[in-house]
Amino acid sequence: MGGCNENGKGETQHGKSSAKKCAKSCCCISHGIRSSHTTHRSARRRAVYRGEQKNDAKERTRSLWQTRCDASTEGRWTHRLIRDLRVWSRRKHGxxxxxxxxxxxxxxxxxxxxxxxxxxxxxxxxxxxxxxxxxxxxxxxxxxxxxxxxxxxxxxxxxxxxxxxxxxxxxxxxxxxxxxxxxxxxxxxxxxxxxxxxxxxx
Ligand SMILES: [Zn+2]
Structure with missing residues (x-):
């Protein structure tokens, strides 16, 4: 069996073919591992965010937070200043x-x-x-x-x-x-x- 570390120079046709097969195989394995990891991570995220995409879950939480703050009798001063918590929490600086x-x-x-x-x-x-x-x-x-x-x-x-x-x-x-x-x-x-x-x- 040819290995993945064969020198490209002076390779036989069989060697090139093996290297190509090997490269393809490595790529598939590597892709498979990545896919497997990605799938696993996505599943975990979906579980954490109850099946939602992370950004959708964030937006839903922000809207819920806004509704609660609008209706609350507490923290009225802060609410007067920060009227839109969604804009506040999405800020890129500060x-x-x-x-x-x-x-x-x-x-x-x-x-x-x-x-x-x-x-x-x-x-x-x-x-x-x-x-x-x-x-x-x-x-x-x-x-x-x-x-x-x-x-x-x-x-x-x-x-x-x-x-x-x-x-x-x-x-x-x-x-x-x-x-x-x-x-x-x-x-x-x-x-x-x-x-x-x-x-x-x-
Ligand atoms: Zn004063």
Missing amino acids: ELCFHPTQILTGHGCFGSYLHKIGKKVTSGCHHCSAENDDAEHTAFDCPAWNHSKKYILGVNPLTTINMIPAMLESAEAWTACTRFAVCIMQEKEEAERDREKRSRTS
């Missing part, structure tokens, strides 16, 4: 880090949130006279953070309506809004730590 997540969820260093979880007596803003300091007030209304708007010149004035569409449209706007959120929240956290320290020592 990682969410800690401080922008605080802005998007309203869970973080905001008077209203700290008041809600029992860490503060009132929900007012320490940086202006507003009686309610929440994520909306912090990111869009509080005059104390006007200096941070230098980061978002491309999407200024920033509103609850245009922020997410701008972030989804370009990586530059995503980065700008992220820097804006990080700058504000870091300053707020530092001020909050100072207040806590003062209250402990007084």
Whole structure:
């Protein structure tokens, strides 16, 4: 039997024929193995996605997720900002880090949130006279953070309506809004730590 590693030069006709047969055989075996693997993998995926193609299953899950969020009474602030979860989850750029997540969820260093979880007596803003300091007030209304708007010149004035569409449209706007959120929240956290320290020592 001729092997697959025969040198092509100086081959006899029989050798060439054997090599061709061998190559064909190798190809079939290789193809068979690949096909077998592919079939097995596809079967596994179909099982995981209940017989659906992966992308179809993803889209169905996104639509279900959207319907539930539209109907829910929870997370209304996030829903106001991220109106279409399908577009949000299909984005090709943009990682969410800690401080922008605080802005998007309203869970973080905001008077209203700290008041809600029992860490503060009132929900007012320490940086202006507003009686309610929440994520909306912090990111869009509080005059104390006007200096941070230098980061978002491309999407200024920033509103609850245009922020997410701008972030989804370009990586530059995503980065700008992220820097804006990080700058504000870091300053707020530092001020909050100072207040806590003062209250402990007084
Ligand atoms: Zn304020």
